[in-house]
Amino acid sequence: MLFPTFDFGVFFLLVFAVSWWLLPRAELRKAFLVGASYFFYGYWDWRFCFLLLVSSLVNYAAGALLDGTRDTARRKIIVAVAVAMNLGVLAFFKYYGFFITSLNDLMFSLGLEREMPFLEIILPVGISFFTFQGISYVVDVYRGHVAATRSLLNILLYISFFPQLVAGPIVRASHFLPQIEARDGEGPKPDRILASLGLLLIVIGLFKKVILANYLATEMVDIVFFDPFFYGAFDLTLAIYGYTIQIYCDFSAYSDIAIGVAALLGYRFQRNFDQPYRSESIREFWRRWHISLSTWLRDYLYIPIGGGRGGVWKTRRNLMATMVLGGLWHGAAWNYVLWGFLHGAAMALENVLGWDKSQPRRALWKRVIAVAAVFHFLCLTFIIFRAENMTIAWDYLSGFADFETPSEFFSPFILGLLVVGFSLHFIPHRVTSAIERTFAGLPLPAQAVVLALAIVVIDACGPDGVAPFIYFQF
Template sequence: MLFNSFAFWLFFLVVGLLYHRLPHRRQNVLLLIASYFFYGCWDYRFLSLIVLSTLIDYAVALGIQAARGQRKKRLLLTISLCSNLGILAFFKYYGFFAAELDTLFHTIGIPMLLPTLQVVLPVGISFYTFQTMSYTIDVYRGDCKPTRDLLDFAVYVSFFPQLVAGPIERATHFLPQVTHQRVWRPEYFREGLYLVVLGLFKKVFVADNMAVLANAIFATPSSQLTGPEVLVGVYAFAFQIYGDFSGYSAIARGVSKWLGFDLMVNFRMPYFAVDPSDFWRRWHISLSQWLRDYLYIPLGGNRHGSLFTYRNLTLTMLLGGLWHGANWTFIAWGAFHGVLLCAYRLWATRKSAATKTKQPQKLAPRLLSMLLMFHLVCISWLLFRAETIAQAGSFAWLMATNFAWTPLATMMLGMVTFYAGPLLLFEAWLEFRGELESLLDVGWGWRGLAYSYALLMCFCFPPPAAATFIYFQF
């Protein structure tokens, strides 16, 4: 595949060399061609879905702006939402719900012959669908004005660095960068280089090597494992999914910098979070903000008392889990995070009522909070990674009842420390400095040493097999 081969970098190099020699309008033409070519290398047939979504939301947004009555605006917005969600539901959820309904009706003795379809999930459909939906909703709310240039809007929807796994960009932030003349600045190169090297390190050295351990554990029957082996396997998956997804986001931001664009930050050291709310301010930030602004707040947010707040939190996280895929494990993952958010909110409310003055958290309690939150997130990753609810349950039971430490657990823990430890130390330094790009503030000598280490680790310790980005499936 183009995504995992040297061909991608050759492709980007050619685009880059041509891009900076062109005027603004032709740059956008090249970006659109490159984006469609990039996506078409996976499966050209699904380009039609991107084009369809682009045309629908382009027309709807202009219609909303031109409409005089609120009723017509709501009708147009409904057309956009139903179209986008209908396409997403068919490709992502039809098979799951058809199978579940069939099982349910057979259980109660009613035969139900639903058509069985082998539907291929288009890569990145959840990301660009949510992005186009946010555009029409923002136009409806009056938060942004629609563009009349179809080319500019098509580039906004299909911009290839973030097309297949985000971040989910808002039109208010990204669309002006498409429509206005881009000015190249020298710092874009060094910022982009930092992000691309960091992303490669996270993906190739950390995530892909951790995938070997995680995949081995989750492919093994629970009867052949011990609790510590499962726990270390979950640790491996925690760093696999973080290195994989944040690595992609970093590369996307770096490549965009080289093209003169500034994508939003999607991760801020999430494993240093001290509570569930803090975690969701650090993890997959673009989705967290999307769910907050377009689901949680419209449901009522925290405006109608505690009971409704807990309901809204739970519904938001359930739908956030369902967004990730058509499987009960994702729904359970969302429910788990919903319960965590509600429990923390209840605890924080009672604590604030008992404590009149807010004291800054000391280092030791903060570290304990981080450690607790990390393990709560790891429990959620067990639900996320498990093939079935039954497997998640059996693995959780092992961790709670079987404490036999084995040589395999020692070897795996050593590998997790070797591959993920340097990243944790680096992010601890970033957390202490309070700045994501602190490395850019040090001298070139130290930066060169850090880049050399990162690239050498990628070359000297390559994973046994290349792995696609996890979030391509969403």
């Protein structure tokens, strides 16, 4: 079920009404939200609800076992087995085909042809997200950062809560479990719902997805990336600017709507994007882009493998390893590995040059150059990220030498989409606060009219049909 659809609108209105009606009975409310979340997930393919259930049961059992023993060796074994099981499921569904294909290619190149057992495996939507949530719960219980929950319902809801289930944000157990562990009458406060910002985030998210991301994709990016060989440098530049804006609008829109929907149900999620294209370094970019993933990788991968300990070379090695695995998290293909490698290499280079250190505020012109340089590095690496394969990526890059083919895509409309998408990065946070404050101060009928008009205008302006969110495939 996609957020910007009537199906979801009807589903959400029902869930909103019933969940608040059940507020006095905390366990029943949680059970209802779990049921709604499984319905939301099963709407795509009900068979994978079992996968979600097994993931929750494994992590619940691991948490309970960790809670039951103080023996260090035993705790290590439990956490290792639980993490291995989580990663094993992810590896099977997401990486089995990639592994077999790569192994076949390798054996073919060595002259050792063998028939490897190839299986057509459907990638369950959101598996990377709920697997990482499960791992964070088990590891946090092991580390003592969060107490193991005794309620299976809590874990079922934590893993499956529908706003963040299929494309994040990756919510930490330490942040979410305290919000759902309330007893009867102690749940979300019905007089303290942060709905103004929640509704604003939903409207902003719909605008970014339905108008900016969808039009950029259908009017230009998908066409150019289908076969970049036919386009010249100007269109290729426009298209990669377009994709860079599209992926931000698409993914941050999902996070905005997820955070907004959760807020209307009484739960708080944390910020997942913070104007990433105004970054002055790649390290800063990863502090602003998909924050829940970058902080997850930092806390559960980068620091455990050594982090910044053990000297500069080990730090750079750890950065590279983290970013390569982060790239592979995005998809089982070599272009994602290369994308992660390039980001890791850029961060290691920044580390060598000292650009990643906190610096006093630079002069404006230096900041503009830094932002432009980082943005164009991101554009370049997004070519590799977006291309179906390395041949297409190479065709795309080669096309930048073609200055003769005239532009097919330059139009005021495309330019407007790019400008609006990029401008979103330079709107101060206080503007959002001011809009939220203004909306909160309106009388009730005016609030309803504003909300309705915003939704109708976005629906009227959007193209027919809504493409799935890009991050669903991850």
